[in-house]
Amino acid sequence: MEVVTKGFELIIFDCDGVLVDSEPIINRAHARVLTACGYSITEEALIERFCGMSDAEMLDIIEREWGRALPGFYAARVGEMIESGFRQSLAPIDSVAEFLDGLRLPRCVASSSVPQQIRYKLELTGLLTYFGDNLFSATMVAHGKPAPDLFLYAAEQLRTAPTRCLVIEDSAAGIDAAVAAGMTAIGFSGGSHCGPAHAARLQTHGAKLVIANMRELAVMTGLA
Incomplete structure (x- = not known):
């Protein structure tokens, strides 16, 4: 199964459980x-x-x-x-650096963590260079996930229509937020905290598909 990726202009990553195994x-x-x-x-x-x-x-x-x-x-x-x-x-999610190396779209991070913690975790795992200052925290909006505020704020700051955004999320709350924002959500079940029922739960909440590793994401989306 392949997501229709034509037309996406921004990919939004959660941090914990998607970029870093925290x-x-x-x-x-x-x-x-x-x-x-x-x-x-x-x-x-x-x-x-x-x-x-x-x-x-x-x-x-x-x-x-x-x-x-x-x-x-x-x-x-x-x-x-x-x-x-x-x-x-603390370690990066397996193969995420390779995926980011090949990613052709603009990207950002939208996380429930506070800004200094987002930056610290990405610095510690060598991933900050892929995002620069495109780091957005729930502290920047009125309501965090599962409300859509954070994703909408990130899209607004990067001047991208919500329908042109693809979100990678490991949590039901994050999938709910992406769907409520009018964005396409892909669930990620490759973190060490994810149990056998995790993928099904993300699909139930509206993930277009669920992938278990970043190599699979590259193959299924054609984005990298």
Whole structure:
């Protein structure tokens, strides 16, 4: 199966789980600190429920469900664990650099992470050079994924009509956001956090197709 790529003018990448294999590191840190604080939850449950959302939105939901505020040290402790994990084991998604090397379209990143974290992760994995300053964060818009705001903002900044944008996303929230923005969405299930049901879930949310590696993306789209 091949996506009809004629007419696309911009490809929008999510960051975590699409460009860098960071979801397990991030969610492991949150799960450990949340559990230590008294809100017992696993890494897998966090990924299932909140993958694609910003930390702020995720923690707001957790605090409302829990009926109490997280302690003041929470952000610093999680941040230290994530930073340590990134330095030890953060890696780019397999073959993503090769795909970006051959990509003929303009591209950008639209992520739920804060701007400095997007840049840091891409620098650490050697991918920043492919995007320059075309990095867009959920902090730049009123509503993060699954709302369409972030993707629409990225398209507006790069002067591209939504219908001319192709989005690569690993989360149901991200697919929802792309579809709501009027963009074509391709699901990615090649991150180490993706279980056997992940691809079907992305298709259910509206992904035009789901691919498991970047070599497959190049073949199916003809973009690189």
